[in-house]
Amino acid sequence: MSELLQMVIDSDERADLRQFIGLLYQQEKRYLLRSDILQIFSEYCASVGKEANFYNHSLLARLIYFTQEFIVENESLCLVIRPVVARQEVVRINREDLRVEPMTIQAYLDLCDQTAGRFRPQDGDVLELDFQPFYDFSPSIRDPKNIGRGVQFLNRYLSSKLFQDPGQWLQTLFQFLRLHRYNGTQLLINERIQTQQQLSTQLKRVLALVSSRRPDEPYANFRFDMQSLGFEPGWGNTAARVRESLELLDALIDSPDHEILESLISRIPMLFRVVLVSSHGWFGQEGVLGRPDTGGQVVYVLDQARSLEKQLQEDHALAGLETTPKVIILTRLIANNDGTRSNQRLEKVYGTDNAWILRVPFREFNPSVTQNWISRFEIWPYLESFALDSERELLAELGGRPDLIVGNYSDGNLVAFLLARRLKVTQCNIAHALEKSKYALSNLHWQELDEQYHFSLQYTADLIAMNAANFIISSTYQEIAGTPDSMGQYESYRHFTMPELYHVVSGIDLFNPKFNVVPPGVNENIYFPYTRTEERTPGDRERLEQLLFSLEDSEQVFGHLADPTKRPLFSMARLDRIKNLTGLAECFAKSPELQERANLILVAGKLRAEDSTDREEIAEINRLYEIVDRYQLAGKIRWLGVRLAKVDSGEIYRVVADRQGIFVQPALFEAFGLTILESMISGLPTFATRFGGPLEIIQDGVNGFLINPNAQEEMAASIVEFLSKCDANPDYWQQISSRGIQRVYSTYTWKIHTTRLLSLARIYGFWNYGSQENREDLLRYIEMLFYLLYKPGAQKLLERHALQVAIE
Known part of the structure; x- marks a missing residue:
């Protein structure tokens, strides 16, 4: 360029x-x-x-x-x-x-430091972090369009290796198939087959055996015949399924192909115990939504756990195994639970057979801190000891090591790294959102911000976890590599400086095949179209309609609607700067056309600043009141300070859809946007920020609309234009509603998500076993950063917490 x-x-x-x-x-x-x-x-x-x-x-x-x-x-x-x-x-x-x-990147980072007024190169050297040498001998994607399709690339790479050096890789595949056991029972191949050559020979015999059986004949009928030929359970539950699996193996041996490789590895029963780490806390199923930091993460992980267990059960049944897969959500126990179940060590996930929330307390360095909720920005000093304590608890609950550990958010990913490193388990990272891209120039001015946000710890933790992970899941492509107009969240970690702390010359290789786009889904039992009236509960519908439009309750509701028949303009999110509900309120306040046509209804946590301990939430609460007063919105706005039960959160979208309302998600940035999927599948025409994940969910003007939250007049004009089209054409609202529903069902279901996640875990497990790629040098480098950079900073924050407690 x-x-x-x-x-x-x-x-x-x-x-x-x-x-x-x-x-x-x-x-x-x-x-x-x-x-x-x-x-x-x-x-x-x-x-x-x-x-x-x-x-x-x-x-x-x-x-x-x-x-x-x-x-x-x-x-x-x-x-x-x-x-x-x-x-x-x-x-x-x-x-x-x-x-x-x-x-050079080094000269550029020096210049950034000078611009920030913090460091001049002639004053001395600065620590440089460079991860690129550890990726130089790994397979690398060339075309930026293929970033996020890591497993497809890896399958092609592996099948080409099988073709180029069939002896070595077929031997690797043979050894890999012999590894797998469940509760001490050998799976797939037994000791009767000792070499790869014997496998090829016996494979022809066993295929002849199963081909002579009825397709629907249960595996149990010919199990012992297969065992005598060297084949154990795990290939299928019927003769047809066993034959399909063995034919895939036979085809792979004869003519390696990436699609055959993925199909075969995806069938191998190698995942029985999965741990999902969401360490921040306030994790529960009733009245607990992250308080207020990580509400979306709680919903995501709970739905993921349910779907994972169900998919594992289906996979194992198809493999012909009688198993009880177990999924554990690992989080922190909070003694002062505020009436929730956050103080219970073990809680079963509703609607599951063997999925559990396991809560482990933070060690009581400062009981007045660790027994209470801790902001996600302050949690860092407690994570290492939490990981060590959790290791013992997990081994006890699972009866052995997990097969996969999935981290969530920056803190959960760091804990996942510590656990996976000790247990030698496959590690998957899910960021949900990386704060670095939310706060412009936060790395350059970290010293001014560190007292409040502790970015020096968080960005170091991010570098550690994302490089240690065996594979990374993102909800969208742009979360990794951005758009032509904007940098991706992971991309922002490639080169940056934290003046007087370190320079990141190369923080992450975006072209490494560890990155995969796997969007989440919605819970279809709770979120479904408003037209499915037979599945809706009339009592809930009437109660929530009253709550939204008419209930007079100063404890839960602020504001009344002078004309409740106007079309509802609805939004639901926590009150923080990034979610930008106050920006939506200001947009509404400045648009007489919107006020004439619609009422603004917000579901947003708390009504009173004194009820919150979060600084951003307090500031946004005060700002929302100020907007209502300044623009005289009385009679035009309703603000519900409630935490909805899950079933209520699904029905509330449908109640708004009954009145042909619209949903607006005005975030300044949104990594993905589960509420967007929830509103669309419910049938609400949805307006969402163009900055972040919604750009890939919504096809602008087709099944929803993209808005610029920084341009309030433009945002208001876009909504007014939609309302005008609805007035002119009564079918227009329904057209957008139907297309939104179709979009979610075709692309964003938990069934699609968990099938892909489990396939990834199996394939990366095979890659890690067979590639003979030496990760130990990388992991040692990462450990050095943890002990020499992260841990001293966490200790300083711990001491500060202790000092604050002493002063109070």
Whole structure:
């Protein structure tokens, strides 16, 4: 992309570039992000009378579009150019003669430090973190479009290895098949088959055996015949299923193919005990939704646990096994439980046979802290000891090691790493959201923010966990690699500085096949279309309709509706800055057209600031009251300060849909957006932020609408336009509603999610066994970061907690 810069310099737009650079030097900011750059370019074009064609299609416009950052120096300008997703180039252009030269990442990070006023290279060296050497000998994806399709790439890579070196890899496959046992019982292949050559021979005999049986004949009828040939349970529950599995193995031996490899490995019964880590706490099934940090995560993990158990049961039944798979959700026990079940060590997950919430307390370094809820920003000092204590509890509850550990969010992923490292178990990470991309320049100004957010610990924990993981699940492609307009969450960890702490020269390799896009689903027992009236409970419908539109209860409800018949404009989220419910309220307040056509109804946690201990929530509560007062919204807004039971949260969408309302999700950034799926499957036309996961869920104007939460007038106009179309065409609301429902059922179900997750776990398990890739050097490097960087910082935070307790 530096070629494009040179093209601008060599063209008749050279003067425009020079004038634009001059305008940059007039700005107060020295560090300009893409939004700043685009705004300044727009101002430049307007000030010199450029036509729209120049703003949109000139060489300079293309350069501006691809530029992510400008750093203004005394004599030159640093440009971070992103020509395609997941790739960056840093160059410096001399202000005087427009000479261009490339910059190393190290020089760029030094310049970032100087810009922040925190560090000058001549003052001394800084620790550099570089993970790239550990990925240099791993298979690597080349095309950015294939990022997030790691398992497809890995299957092709493995099948090519089978083809190139069949002797070694077929021997590896043979040894892998002999590994598997369940409760001491040998599966798949027994001692009668001692070599890969014997396997090939016996495979032909056993195929002849099962081919002579009726397709639906139960495996039990010919089990002993198969055992005499060297084949144990695990191939199938009927003759047809056994034959299919063995034919896949036979085909793979004769002509390796990536699709055959995936189909075969996905059938191998190797997962019986799964642990899902959600360490933050307030994890429960009644009245507990993260308080308020991790409510979406709680819903996600509970639904995932139910679906995992069900899928494991189905898989094992198809394999011909009588098993009792077990899923454990590992979280923290909170003694002061505020009337919830967060103080119970063990709780069965509703609707399951053998899925459990296991709660392990934090050690009582500071009982007045650890016996209570702790913000996700303050949790870091307690995670190592929590992992050590949890190891003993898990081994006792499971009766052995788990087969898979799945971490959730930054803290859960760190615990998953510590457990997987000690137990030598496959580790999967799910970030849900990485804070680094939420808070602009938070790494550059971490010292000012650390007292409140402790980003130095969180970003270090993220680097540790994401590099240690065997595979990573993201809900969307852009969570990994972003869009042409914006950087991905994981992408933001490739190169960054935390001045006076460390430089990250290479934090994560996005082209490594560990990344996989596996979106979550919705619980279809709770969230389903409003038209399925036979499945709805009339009493719940009437109660929630009253709660939404008419109930007078100062404890639960703020505001009344002067005209409850207006179309409801509905949103439901926790009150924090990123979720931006106050931004939606302000958008509504500034639009007379919206107020004329609709009522605003918010379900948002608490009504009183004094009931909250979260600083962001307190600030948003106060701001919402201020907006209502300033814009005189009395009679036009309802604010419900309630925590809904799960079944109520499903019905409340349908109640709004009964009145042909709409759902608005106005977050400044949304990693994925489960509420978007919930509203769409319920039948509500949905407006959601264009920043983050909704961009991949919603096809704008087809099955929903994308909005810019930073442009309130534009957002209001988009909603008003939809309402006008509904008035003009009574079928329009129903068309968008039906398409939204269809979109969710075709792509976003838990059945699809867990089938894929279990397939990934099996394939990465085979890869880790067969690749002979030495991860020990990487894990030792990661351990060094944990003990030399993370642990001292966590200890300082622990001491601060103790001091705060002493003062209080």
